[in-house]
Amino acid sequence: xxxxxxxxxxxLMLAAVGCGGAKSxxxxxxxxxxxxxxxxxxDVKTFGDSTKNGFELAIEQAGxxxxxxxxxxxxxxxxxxPTEGVNIATKFITQDGVKAIxxxxxxxxxxxxxxxxxxxxxxxxxxxxxxxxxxxxxKGNVKPYVFRACFIDPFQGAVGAxxxxxxxKVKSAAVLYDKGNDYTVGLAEEFKKNxxxxxxxxxxxxxxxxxxxxxxxxxxxxxxxKPDFLYLPDYYNKVSLIAKQAKSKGLNVPMMxxxxxxxxxxxxxxxxxxxxxxxxxxxxxxxxxxxxxDSYKAKYGAVPDALAALAYDATTLLIEAIKKADSNDxxxxxxxxxxxxxxxxxxxxxxxxxxxxxxxxxxxxxVKADKTYEFVTTVAP
Amino acid sequence: xxxxxxxxxxxxxxxxVYALIALGYTMVYGIVxxxxxxxxxxxxxxxxxxxxxxxxxxxxxxxxxLISMVGCALLGVTIERLAYRPLRDKGAPRIAALITAIxxxxxxxxxxxxxxxxxxxxxVVTRPFADKQWMLGGVAISNVxxxxxxxxxxxxxxxxxxxxxxxxxxxxxxxxxxxxxARLMGINVNQVITFTFAIGSALAAVAGVLFAIAYPQIFxxxxxxxxxxxxxxxxxxxxxxxxxxxxxxxxxGQAEVLTAGYLTTNYRDAIAFSILILVLLVKPAGLLxxxxxxxx
Numbered sequence: 001x002x003x004x005x006x007x008x009x010x011x012l013m014l015a016a017v018g019c020g021g022a023k024s025x026x027x028x029x030x031x032x033x034x035x036x037x038x039x040x041x042x043d044v045k046t047f048g049d050s051t052k053n054g055f056e057l058a059i060e061q062a063g064x065x066x067x068x069x070x071x072x073x074x075x076x077x078x079x080x081x082p083t084e085g086v087n088i089a090t091k092f093i094t095q096d097g098v099k100a101i102x103x104x105x106x107x108x109x110x111x112x113x114x115x116x117x118x119x120x121x122x123x124x125x126x127x128x129x130x131x132x133x134x135x136x137x138x139k140g141n142v143k144p145y146v147f148r149a150c151f152i153d154p155f156q157g158a159v160g161a162x163x164x165x166x167x168x169k170v171k172s173a174a175v176l177y178d179k180g181n182d183y184t185v186g187l188a189e190e191f192k193k194n195x196x197x198x199x200x201x202x203x204x205x206x207x208x209x210x211x212x213x214x215x216x217x218x219x220x221x222x223x224x225x226k227p228d229f230l231y232l233p234d235y236y237n238k239v240s241l242i243a244k245q246a247k248s249k250g251l252n253v254p255m256m257x258x259x260x261x262x263x264x265x266x267x268x269x270x271x272x273x274x275x276x277x278x279x280x281x282x283x284x285x286x287x288x289x290x291x292x293x294d295s296y297k298a299k300y301g302a303v304p305d306a307l308a309a310l311a312y313d314a315t316t317l318l319i320e321a322i323k324k325a326d327s328n329d330x331x332x333x334x335x336x337x338x339x340x341x342x343x344x345x346x347x348x349x350x351x352x353x354x355x356x357x358x359x360x361x362x363x364x365x366x367v368k369a370d371k372t373y374e375f376v377t378t379v380a381p
Numbered sequence: 382x383x384x385x386x387x388x389x390x391x392x393x394x395x396x397x398v399y400a401l402i403a404l405g406y407t408m409v410y411g412i413v414x415x416x417x418x419x420x421x422x423x424x425x426x427x428x429x430x431x432x433x434x435x436x437x438x439x440x441x442x443x444x445x446x447l448i449s450m451v452g453c454a455l456l457g458v459t460i461e462r463l464a465y466r467p468l469r470d471k472g473a474p475r476i477a478a479l480i481t482a483i484x485x486x487x488x489x490x491x492x493x494x495x496x497x498x499x500x501x502x503x504x505v506v507t508r509p510f511a512d513k514q515w516m517l518g519g520v521a522i523s524n525v526x527x528x529x530x531x532x533x534x535x536x537x538x539x540x541x542x543x544x545x546x547x548x549x550x551x552x553x554x555x556x557x558x559x560x561x562x563a564r565l566m567g568i569n570v571n572q573v574i575t576f577t578f579a580i581g582s583a584l585a586a587v588a589g590v591l592f593a594i595a596y597p598q599i600f601x602x603x604x605x606x607x608x609x610x611x612x613x614x615x616x617x618x619x620x621x622x623x624x625x626x627x628x629x630x631x632x633x634g635q636a637e638v639l640t641a642g643y644l645t646t647n648y649r650d651a652i653a654f655s656i657l658i659l660v661l662l663v664k665p666a667g668l669l670x671x672x673x674x675x676x677x
Contacts, residue, residue, distance in 0.1 A: 179647060209650070213592075213598065213606075214637070216394065216395070216638065217391050217641035220391060221384075221388075221642050221643075237600075247512070248525070249521070
């Protein structure tokens with residue numbers, strides 16, 4: 001019985017390999033197959049829907065071709081699960097003959113998917129995964145075939161410092177961050193470095209734990225240092241709590257944070273008038289933003305969020321690279337992609353640095369009590 | 382100097398909230414020798430009921446506190462009836478009751494997270510009154526702090542009156558001293574236990590509402606950390622002892638705030654729990670607890 005099973009399995013495997021070979025041979029010269037991997041069911045379903053919409057809009061606007069190369073698409077749902085993401089990527093590459101992947105959304109899925117893509121020499125570009133490890137392996141070497149369209153976590157700290165110094169004209173700042181979260185640590189440290197480099201003074205650098213709800217002691221201490229500005233690089237629920245308690249300790253100073261504030265569950269009444277860095281604003285007046293927002297609204301009947309914009313940008317960058325390479329060979333596209341200079345996208349002008357991360361500006365948004373954001377400005381790196 | 386006073390006030394605020402929760406732990410332990418791990422979650426339900434009261438239904442906040450107290454008292458009694466009493470009647474070992482308590486705690490947390498109950502999301506609590514602050518000799522006192530300290534002081538006075546000046550209080554002390562002898566003296570032990578759960582849960586409800594007003598954000602798992610800290614406070618003061626719970630809670634509050642204010646927040650919980658270990662090494666029964674032979 002066991003032997004029979006082994007035989008059947010072996011035959012199945014052979015069949016699978018045979019199929020893969022046949023299909024990948026099928027996509028001849030002049031066409032390229034692009035796969036999108038996104039969580040279209042599960043806990044972050046809306047992220048996946050936005051990503052797929054942004055991807056399809058970009059392909060449609062390009063007329064389903066990049067220069068002389070025709071584009072075919074396949075779609076995969078990873079359910080925000082790393083294992084599922086790897087399965088889909090493997091299926092895309094070995095069976096569907098996919099040469100480039102757009103996705104996934106979460107860093108936890110994009111990291112293993114990127115490993116698969118890089119090992120198979122297939123291009124991957126993610127719109128929204130901000131973890132540095134997506135494009136860089138554990139030894140600090142870049143994964144040449146993996147790119148992203150969003151800025152990485154530490155960059156927001158640098159932009160925040162620049163905005164505080166140049167636009168808000170503050171001289172001293174206090175930073176509060178969660179010591180156990182790479183995201184907030186990255187933003188906080190980068191803010192401090194750049195704020196001090198720009199001539200500002202960081203008068204307090206305080207940490208807390210992720211379960212803390214009482215910040216009275218830390219805030220009394222911070223208030224004693226009399227900062228002009230508070231930098232709070234945590235997610236929306238924590239900063240709402242901190243800001244409320246900060247005000248009751250007499251800290252009525254401007255506050256700022258990162259894209260973790262971007263949620264409908266932010267305490268808008270408390271955070272009214274405070275700033276945060278984000279990837280893009282749908283109220284930006286640049287023509288490419290207007291065109292994107294209008295066509296997205298016309299097609300899907302909703303205002304595009306940052307995820308849709310970044311997926312759109314990732315797809316646009318990929319199409320640009322294919323056009324420039326004028327080939328469907330991933331090795332050629334990879335070279336073209338790495339050499340892209342100042343491509344105009346919805347979230348800013350993009351060039352890639354040596355770690356395949358985009359160098360581009362960030363949008364600064366101001367929170368308003370009526371649950372909307374006011375677009376303030378963009379800050380270049 | 383004024384900053385030290387500010388910090389002591391912060392500690393007092395935190396300690397008083399812990400005290401209300403710690404009282405529930407200590408009273409239930411005193412009567413049935415059970416560590417009611419679901420107590421932190423009753424606190425959570427209290428916070429939600431208070432939030433619904435003044436935030437959603439638009440009631441005045443004192444009424445919201447009362448509704449929350451009644452709701453949680455009923456919840457506490459129900460938990461006792463359905464989960465603990467059947468075990469006690471069957472003479473199950475104490476460890477079974479303890480495991481049940483953990484089960485009830487998990488049930489409340491995950492049941493509350495369901496979409497049609499409270500939902501898993503964080504909710505922002507809008508304070509039912511405008512923030513005010515007074516300066517007293519350089520020390521800033523907010524109306525939230527005055528409210529907490531005032532409400533807790535009144536409730537403590539009422540509780541002490543019930544326990545030491547009423548017939549029911551006498552019965553509670555008798556049951557706590559010796560359950561079987563109390564039963565022989567004609568005390569309805571089950572009724573006393575029910576009453577104790579009701580009082581303890583109502584106190585947790587007040588703590589929950591005050592907590593939601595002071596730290597205006599609530600979610601179904603908010604009871605875990607305050608519950609654990611309050612339990613520690615009860616043990617520190619001598620579990621089963623009412624003034625001990627308050628003393629322990631005040632020490633925990635000050636230890637946390639002073640560590641965060643003058644050392645580093647990294648050691649905030651570590652130092653608070655180290656104090657517990659040191660005290661227990663010297664006085665195993667807690668600061669005010671009486672060491673005695675274990676009753677079975």
